[in-house]
Amino acid sequence: MSGFTDRADAALADPILKIAVERTTGTAEAKRAIAVDAFPDFEAARTRAAAIKDHVIAHLGAYLEQFEASAIASGAQVHWAQTADEACRIVIDICKAAGARTVARSKSMLGEEIGLPHALEEAGIVRVETDLAEHIIQLADERPSHIIWPAMHKTREQVSALFRAKHANPHEEETIAAMAQSARRELRGAMLGADVGISGANFLIADSGAVCTVTNEGNAELSLVPPRVHIVTAGIEKIVPSMPHAIHMLRMLARSATGAALTQYTTFYTGPKRAGDRDGPEQMHIVLVDNGRTKMREEGLAEMLRCIRCGACMNHCVVFRQIGGHAYGGTYPGPMGAVLTPALDGLAPNRDLAHACTLNGKCQEVCPVKIPLPTLLKGWREKSWREGLEPTSMRWGLGFWAWVARRPALYRLGTAVAIRAIRLIGRKGWIDSLPLASGWTKHRDLPKPAARSFMAQYQQEQRK
Amino acid sequence: MTANVALFVTCLVDIMRPRIGFAAIRALEAAGCTVVVPQGQTCCGQPALNSGDRSHAVALAKQTIEALEPYEAIVVPSGSCAGTIRCHYPELFDDDAEWRARAQAVAAKTFEVMAYLDEVCGWKPEGVALPATATYHDSCSGLRQLGIKAQPRRLLKAIDGLSMTPLPGAETCCGFGGTFCVKYPAISNAIVGEKADAIDATGADLLLAGDLGCLMNMAGKLHRNGSKIRAFHAIELISGMGDGPAIGEEA
Numbered sequence: 216m217s218g219f220t221d222r223a224d225a226a227l228a229d230p231i232l233k234i235a236v237e238r239t240t241g242t243a244e245a246k247r248a249i250a251v252d253a254f255p256d257f258e259a260a261r262t263r264a265a266a267i268k269d270h271v272i273a274h275l276g277a278y279l280e281q282f283e284a285s286a287i288a289s290g291a292q293v294h295w296a297q298t299a300d301e302a303c304r305i306v307i308d309i310c311k312a313a314g315a316r317t318v319a320r321s322k323s324m325l326g327e328e329i330g331l332p333h334a335l336e337e338a339g340i341v342r343v344e345t346d347l348a349e350h351i352i353q354l355a356d357e358r359p360s361h362i363i364w365p366a367m368h369k370t371r372e373q374v375s376a377l378f379r380a381k382h383a384n385p386h387e388e389e390t391i392a393a394m395a396q397s398a399r400r401e402l403r404g405a406m407l408g409a410d411v412g413i414s415g416a417n418f419l420i421a422d423s424g425a426v427c428t429v430t431n432e433g434n435a436e437l438s439l440v441p442p443r444v445h446i447v448t449a450g451i452e453k454i455v456p457s458m459p460h461a462i463h464m465l466r467m468l469a470r471s472a473t474g475a476a477l478t479q480y481t482t483f484y485t486g487p488k489r490a491g492d493r494d495g496p497e498q499m500h501i502v503l504v505d506n507g508r509t510k511m512r513e514e515g516l517a518e519m520l521r522c523i524r525c526g527a528c529m530n531h532c533v534v535f536r537q538i539g540g541h542a543y544g545g546t547y548p549g550p551m552g553a554v555l556t557p558a559l560d561g562l563a564p565n566r567d568l569a570h571a572c573t574l575n576g577k578c579q580e581v582c583p584v585k586i587p588l589p590t591l592l593k594g595w596r597e598k599s600w601r602e603g604l605e606p607t608s609m610r611w612g613l614g615f616w617a618w619v620a621r622r623p624a625l626y627r628l629g630t631a632v633a634i635r636a637i638r639l640i641g642r643k644g645w646i647d648s649l650p651l652a653s654g655w656t657k658h659r660d661l662p663k664p665a666a667r668s669f670m671a672q673y674q675q676e677q678r679k
Numbered sequence: 680m681t682a683n684v685a686l687f688v689t690c691l692v693d694i695m696r697p698r699i700g701f702a703a704i705r706a707l708e709a710a711g712c713t714v715v716v717p718q719g720q721t722c723c724g725q726p727a728l729n730s731g732d733r734s735h736a737v738a739l740a741k742q743t744i745e746a747l748e749p750y751e752a753i754v755v756p757s758g759s760c761a762g763t764i765r766c767h768y769p770e771l772f773d774d775d776a777e778w779r780a781r782a783q784a785v786a787a788k789t790f791e792v793m794a795y796l797d798e799v800c801g802w803k804p805e806g807v808a809l810p811a812t813a814t815y816h817d818s819c820s821g822l823r824q825l826g827i828k829a830q831p832r833r834l835l836k837a838i839d840g841l842s843m844t845p846l847p848g849a850e851t852c853c854g855f856g857g858t859f860c861v862k863y864p865a866i867s868n869a870i871v872g873e874k875a876d877a878i879d880a881t882g883a884d885l886l887l888a889g890d891l892g893c894l895m896n897m898a899g900k901l902h903r904n905g906s907k908i909r910a911f912h913a914i915e916l917i918s919g920m921g922d923g924p925a926i927g928e929e930a
Contacts, residue, residue, distance in 0.1 A: 645927050669694075
């Protein structure tokens with residue numbers, strides 16, 4: 216049994232998880248549908264969004280250089296990291312140079328990808344997660360299970376119990392508003408007292424050097440403006456050429472993620488505090504992280520670099536909605552995670568991710584940047600086959616079947632024999648247990664095949 | 680309209696439910712087509728293609744192309760197999776211009792049977808009656824690769840006495856996914872379990888769809904649950920064969 220199958224089985228056996236995932240994804244699906252219907256021409260907007268990203272990915276080097284120059288001109292410092300470890304090292308060095316004891320972190324999946332929470336802990340720096348869901352995850356000592364709602368695997372009832380156990384001054388009333396107040400009491404002081412604020416970036420604007428974040432809680436602004444130092448960690452694919460492009464992507468992002476026209480807070484950070492500014496950090500550092508992205512572009516995964524991390528693919532995925540995010544085992548779950556995780560963490564331990572998909576195409580249909588996720592997953596299946604990672608039974612089974620299927624006369628004989636054998640089992644038209652097909656018959660009945668194949672019947676009719 | 684069309688039966692229909700193939704022939708002939716069943720056909724190769732086994736997928740695609748290319752049109756009683764030929768065959772020959780051209784030529788004249796009857800033939804069933812209530816599941820490959828949604832409903836509407844009741848989540852995958860359902864049976868079961876409940880809740884007499892794989896998955900789950908809903912490929916009703924045995928019923 217693979218790790219994935221074990222995790223999926225555990226998830227399927229957890230009825231609370233199912234309720235939690237269904238509540239959030241169900242609401243997201245319904246709200247997105249309304250938002251997309253209300254949009255003048257969402258299909259054209261998707262095409263434009265994909266074209267913007269494709270253009271940037273094709274000219275990534277030029278746009279990165281432009282962004283670096285603009286960011287430096289705005290007073291920020293730009294750092295380049297080839298790997299996750301290098302990115303973490305740069306962040307820790309900046310924290311240490313600033314004498315930081317406490318950092319406030321605004322939710323960033325790139326931070327999760329490079330292992331930043333762990334690196335901060337190892338460096339002895341206190342990390343305060345300021346996004347409400349990340350705060351929940353931190354209290355529970357868990358990992359995010361969704362890229363937009365990291366704590367979506369928890370019900371509000373579970374969160375209430377967690378807050379009561381961990382908060383200094385927890386809520387008394389059992390309402391969502393009271394719970395939010397409890398988190399606010401816990402977090403606000405920590406945010407205002409942090410030495411360094413760390414964020415990701417939803418978009419990097421090449422011509423102005425601005426970094427854009429979107430939140431619904433305003434926690435990014437409170438985490439990034441008061442501290443002395445603001446550090447941004449961002450994947451190099453986050454670039455857009457200019458503000459109008461960013462605005463277009465923002466329209467796609469919010470609608471695809473939550474069904475809202477815009478998030479509550481959309482902020483563009485352009486450099487540190489300037490002379491005359493009333494507030495803002497003294498230093499702004501932007502760490503541009505590759506971590507396999509250049510390789511993805513060169514090895515057939517360029518389309519995946521369009522991803523704007525909206526989560527629509529997982530919200531609409533029948534598999535994700537049954538097993539939740541943790542079962543995928545990587546930083547990113549769902550269809551986009553199934554494509555990214557083998558690239559980030561290796562194919563051999565993650566070959567299941569490419570297969571645990573029905574190829575129904577819904578993810579591609581809702582993707583705001585038209586990523587052909589099923590095609591990319593099939594690409595991983597092909598690679599896994601070529602590299603001999605597929606189970607021997609599968610290789611031999613398919614090989615034998617294909618060998619027969621390439622010999623139509625033998626194939627007809629084979630189907631006749633198979634039909635006869637299968638028809639010996641079961642009764643009254645249905646088979647409730649079939650050796651070698653227990654994956655099917657464990658959960659559902661199999662209709663008996665007809666007594667004679669179509670081809671056999673047809674040939675007999677033609678001879679009449 | 681007197682086209683000379685080849686029927687690509689599909690391996691699942693050939694073995695599990697030949698009635699679907701005969702229903703397709705009956706409807707096509709009623710629409711004025713001359714139907715031929717090329718003997719060189721077996722399976723389109725989709726299991727190999729979706730398992731990552733490209734070399735066997737290419738070999739079976741070549742065999743299928745050779746068998747089908749002499750005909751004016753190729754008609755398939757499955758959105759998923761038609762989608763493989765139409766959308767994926769040309770992609771298999773990126774480095775082979777000759778075969779790519781042959782694959783593209785076959786792809787361009789391959790149709791799912793109900794789409795062909797409705798859009799190409801402009802045909803509707805006449806004099807077909809079936810007093811029943813039916814609900815329709817949109818199989819994913821047909822829906823998203825070939826845009827099959829309105830065509831079967833238009834054809835079914837012409838059946839006297841048949842009333843259609845919508846299936847909530849009709850466009851949500853049933854959890855079949857080819858080899859997915861046996862590779863990840865527990866996940867597949869959770870998905871088809873919800874689908875079966877949704878089908879049951881419609882109160883329909885019949886479950887219809889355009890792909891036998893999905894139908895076997897849903898019908899098998901409904902039967903395991905003790906549901907009385909009977910499942911047919913929509914073409915069986917459209918061709919006037921809806922009074923015969925449903926999936927899992929002995930003739």
